[in-house]
Amino acid sequence: MFERILEDIRTVFAKDPAARSLSEVLFCYPGLHAIWFHRIAHFFWTHKLRFLGRLLSHISRGLTGIEIHPGAKIGHRFFIDHGMGIVIGETSEVGEDVLMYQGVVLGGTSLEKKKRHPTIGNNVVIGTGATILGAIEIGNGAKIGSGSVVVKPVPPNATVVGVPGRVVETAAPKVRPLIDLEHGKLPDPVAEAVNILLKKQDKLGERIKVLEKTQGISPPEEEEVPRRHILDEFTHGGGI
Secondary structure: OHHHHHHHHHHHHHHOOOOOOHHHHHHHOHHHHHHHHHHHHHHHHHOOOHHHHHHHHHHHHHHHOOEEOOOOEEOOOOEEOOOOOOEEOOOOEEOOOOEEOOOOEEEOOOOOOOOOOOEEOOOOEEOOOOEEEOOOEEOOOOEEOOOOEEOOOEOOOEEEEOOOOEEEEEOOOOOOOOOOOOHHHOOOHHHHHHHHHHHHHHHHHHHHHHHHHHOOOOOOOOOOOOHHHHHHHHHOOOOO
16 A cells, blocks of 8 residues: 555656645645545445445545546556546546546446446546546547547547547557647647648639630639638637
8 A cells, every 4th residue: 555655656746747845745736635535435335335435535526626436446657637627437447647637527428327437548648628428448548638528439549639529640559758748739620621621722713713714704803811810710729
């Protein structure tokens, strides 16, 4: 048990550059406290002391803002960063070296008493506000973008964004940093689709001009399409 506690503390220092001292980690990290509460609650739950397990998880929720059902299975080196609003359901399974941010929901989609919550693989990053629903599997090394709603299985090393979540990138396994925090560099499938349509529009416009010239047709005057404004909106989020 002592070794597991030390491992948890080392995980905080490894995954959060804001961690500066042991006392800060011990007293000021509700994500760490929630995991420690969960271990005890899970022990009660698996030893048929269900009420004590639920009561302890309820107390933990009030103190940390993080709700982990005592029946959920949590692996080693799980780190919750800024975890307010996180909900992890009863039959959820979280692998090892998983990083989870604020507002994530691992929810169920069935009223039947069976496996109804997600299974998260190893080395997965789940961004702020992401929702993963149902008894689906998130493969090892996957990245779930902030605000995504995932209702289908995700293959290993894939990147998922959007509502509903779509796989926009699948990378081969490779040596990478301990954890990837570059959430702002996730692909944007909407911007990519708009760029493709604008390029096709340009090609069609050029063909129409050639046809009009060969037929001696004078093109009508039209207002110029604010292309730069459209590109800025979709590729740079309105210049932000």
